[in-house]
Amino acid sequence: MSQASKNTPLLTIKNLTKTFHIRQGFASQEFDAVDNATFTIDSDKPEIFAIVGESGSGKTTLARMMLGMEKASTGILQYKDRVLADLSRKEMKTWFYKEVQPVFQDPFAAFSPLKRIDHYLYETAFNYKMTDKKNADKYLDSVLHEVGLTLAEIKGRYPNELSGGQAQRVAIARALVTKPSLIVADEPVSMLDASLRMSVVNMFRKLKDDNQVSVIYITHDLATAYYTGDRIAVMLRGWIVEMGPVEQVLGNPLHPYTQNLKLSIPSINTSAEWDERIDLAVVETDEYTRTGCKFAGRCPAVMDICNHHIPPTIHHEGRDVKCFLYDDTIEKAKTTRSEHVAN
Amino acid sequence: MSTIVETKNLKAYYITNAYGVERTVQAVDDISIAIQEGESYGIAGESGCGKSTLLKILLGSYDPPLRVVDGSITYHLDGKAIDAESMTLDEKRDLRWKTISYIPQGSMHVLNPVRRVRDTFHDFITAHRNVDKDESYKMTAEYLKELGLPEKVMASYPHQLSGGMRQRVTIALATILWPKLIFADEPTTALDVVVQRGVIQLLKEVQQKKGSTLVLITHDMGVHANLADRIGVLYAGKLVEEGATRTILDNPRHPYTKFLINSLPSLKDRGERASIPGRPPALDKPPLGCRFHERCPLVQDKCRTIDPQMITVAPGHRTACHVVEEELSHVPSV
Numbered sequence: 234m235s236q237a238s239k240n241t242p243l244l245t246i247k248n249l250t251k252t253f254h255i256r257q258g259f260a261s262q263e264f265d266a267v268d269n270a271t272f273t274i275d276s277d278k279p280e281i282f283a284i285v286g287e288s289g290s291g292k293t294t295l296a297r298m299m300l301g302m303e304k305a306s307t308g309i310l311q312y313k314d315r316v317l318a319d320l321s322r323k324e325m326k327t328w329f330y331k332e333v334q335p336v337f338q339d340p341f342a343a344f345s346p347l348k349r350i351d352h353y354l355y356e357t358a359f360n361y362k363m364t365d366k367k368n369a370d371k372y373l374d375s376v377l378h379e380v381g382l383t384l385a386e387i388k389g390r391y392p393n394e395l396s397g398g399q400a401q402r403v404a405i406a407r408a409l410v411t412k413p414s415l416i417v418a419d420e421p422v423s424m425l426d427a428s429l430r431m432s433v434v435n436m437f438r439k440l441k442d443d444n445q446v447s448v449i450y451i452t453h454d455l456a457t458a459y460y461t462g463d464r465i466a467v468m469l470r471g472w473i474v475e476m477g478p479v480e481q482v483l484g485n486p487l488h489p490y491t492q493n494l495k496l497s498i499p500s501i502n503t504s505a506e507w508d509e510r511i512d513l514a515v516v517e518t519d520e521y522t523r524t525g526c527k528f529a530g531r532c533p534a535v536m537d538i539c540n541h542h543i544p545p546t547i548h549h550e551g552r553d554v555k556c557f558l559y560d561d562t563i564e565k566a567k568t569t570r571s572e573h574v575a576n
Numbered sequence: 577m578s579t580i581v582e583t584k585n586l587k588a589y590y591i592t593n594a595y596g597v598e599r600t601v602q603a604v605d606d607i608s609i610a611i612q613e614g615e616s617y618g619i620a621g622e623s624g625c626g627k628s629t630l631l632k633i634l635l636g637s638y639d640p641p642l643r644v645v646d647g648s649i650t651y652h653l654d655g656k657a658i659d660a661e662s663m664t665l666d667e668k669r670d671l672r673w674k675t676i677s678y679i680p681q682g683s684m685h686v687l688n689p690v691r692r693v694r695d696t697f698h699d700f701i702t703a704h705r706n707v708d709k710d711e712s713y714k715m716t717a718e719y720l721k722e723l724g725l726p727e728k729v730m731a732s733y734p735h736q737l738s739g740g741m742r743q744r745v746t747i748a749l750a751t752i753l754w755p756k757l758i759f760a761d762e763p764t765t766a767l768d769v770v771v772q773r774g775v776i777q778l779l780k781e782v783q784q785k786k787g788s789t790l791v792l793i794t795h796d797m798g799v800h801a802n803l804a805d806r807i808g809v810l811y812a813g814k815l816v817e818e819g820a821t822r823t824i825l826d827n828p829r830h831p832y833t834k835f836l837i838n839s840l841p842s843l844k845d846r847g848e849r850a851s852i853p854g855r856p857p858a859l860d861k862p863p864l865g866c867r868f869h870e871r872c873p874l875v876q877d878k879c880r881t882i883d884p885q886m887i888t889v890a891p892g893h894r895t896a897c898h899v900v901e902e903e904l905s906h907v908p909s910v
Contacts, residue, residue, distance in 0.1 A: 287768040288739045396855045426622040453768035460841035497773040499798030
């Protein structure tokens with residue numbers, strides 16, 4: 234079924250939108266949790282695609298759509314040569330989930346505390362007919378080796394007997410059992426300690442290099458995104474505001490929001506700039522329902538046009554950025570901005 | 577500056593006895609710290625190293641199975657030394673919120689979901705002050721204004737606020753009675769960087785306005801760098817290093833502290849970074865000798881059997897490590 238030609242991207246996302254409704258009394262308010270997301274993951278070269286953004290920026294909704302757990306409102310989500318919405322329930326189960334596997338935030342919430350943790354590995358292996366009963370131990374041991382564990386270490390143990398890092402590595406091993414070509418990891422390290430975090434993050438790098446697995450790495454931690462990622466998409470209230478190679482986007486951020494994110498990382502080397510008072514959003518839905526740019530209320534470089542029009546996505550210095558600042562067609566507005574800054 | 581709260585050789589264990597099987601978890605073992613009035617003191621360490629347990633003891637808010645086995649906790653308030661263990665429940669309750677306050681981690685679970693923010697404030701204020709609703713609303717509005725929080729949060733329900741705003745409301749709630757001593761347990765974990773920055777700025781402001789003492793727990797060394805005056809690093813229930821923030825960050829002596837600082841990725845270089853090998857020991861059967869020796873790159877025979885004592889490296893900078901102790905003994909004293 235997966236006879237995709239070499240050129241077909243692994244994952245194609247085009248104008249993907251998810252609209253949620255909030256009921257307030259009798260009135261209903263709509264907002265787009267993910268608004269016109271467009272990107273592709275190539276099949277011939279595995280990569281780690283990082284998606285970063287603050288809480289409530291639509292990262293998880295996007296991940297859930299990619300995993301088929303949430304239906305897209307509009308737009309196209311295509312895996313290899315098949316459109317996800319057209320897959321039958323059986324195809325989802327037997328084909329799609331063999332190819333695309335999730336890793337979630339909290340490993341202790343992902344595993345039932347009443348079941349032995351190796352149960353999940355056997356279950357997945359048998360469900361997808363990856364091995365038979367005789368060779369199961371050998372097969373699972375080889376999979377666990379990929380994440381630096383052995384079957385003997387975890388066999389018969391309950392989740393609470395493992396450390397957070399170990400449990401998360403078992404969760405990743407479980408995803409690897411089906412030999413997927415794409416792993417969608419939603420905040421896989423945010424529950425882990427600093428010293429264990431690096432072991433998981435290093436593992437994603439190894440999986441990409443040795444096993445040719447692409448990883449969609451969703452996080453709010455810019456430092457690990459920079460460390461592991463090849464490309465990065467920065468999300469803000471449903472929009473992808475800046476997307477491109479990690480070195481360029483985080484090395485020299487162009488969108489004011491990305492600049493703000495980068496500056497806000499608490500560094501061991503303190504700076505006076507970090508202490509400058511910043512504005513925070515009061516209510517998330519206020520920003521979602523803004524006309525014009527959704528960052529306009531907090532943007533230090535806000536122009537008049539930002540409050541009324543949605544900025545276009547512009548290709549600038551090797552990345553895509555959704556901001557009027559880099560739109561050459563509105564030269565006039567830029568001058569008003571510099572005047573504003575001068576004042 | 578005077579000490580406001582101190583512990584001496586504090587040992588606090590979780591002792592459970594289920595079906596005749598006794599289990600002792602040595603969560604806080606032999607910790608002596610003295611927190612000065614008006615400073616912000618950061619406690620760093622991984623989860624399971626005993627930092628939350630230490631905080632519970634410092635707050636005087638603990639129940640069995642957690643027990644103080646040995647040592648003492650003393651508050652120095654209004655020129656009086658109070659032994660925390662001899663206090664009755666009523667005395668403790670009287671101190672809380674007015675003098676000693678606490679900012680918990682998960683702000684979502686702190687605020688009452690079915691009450692407006694201003695009513696939650698009213699509940700907290702009237703528990704300690706005899707004021708009516710108008711008065712407490714007025715106090716709340718003034719205080720929020722002082723902290724630069726928008727007035728519209730008062731009439732909101734917690735679910736209507738964004739995560740960062742909720743955490744800031746929690747901080748406002750914890751500090752509205754201007755407590756002398758504020759304990760914060762991972763106040764910024766699970767928040768993203770921009771919101772985290774806002775929350776830290778607010779904490780700093782609150783602390784500086786009234787000169788309160790802040791005891792801050794987090795595993796994020798970047799947060800400590802920006803907020804704490806002094807840092808104590810805990811590992812597996814032991815204090816392994818303590819000193820001024822800049823000293824700890826620029827010149828750490830204990831191998832664990834070095835690991836903690838160097839393992840963090842930064843935006844400056846993308847080179848491979850080693851993760852700390854192994855994992856923290858289980859505290860019901862802590863290893864003999866130095867508790868870090870199983871993961872330590874500098875391990876010596878001595879470390880496997882003898883528990884290192886705290887030694888002073890420089891004024892105000894102490895650490896517990898045999899290797900450092902040896903190095904110091906080779907340097908001729910000036």
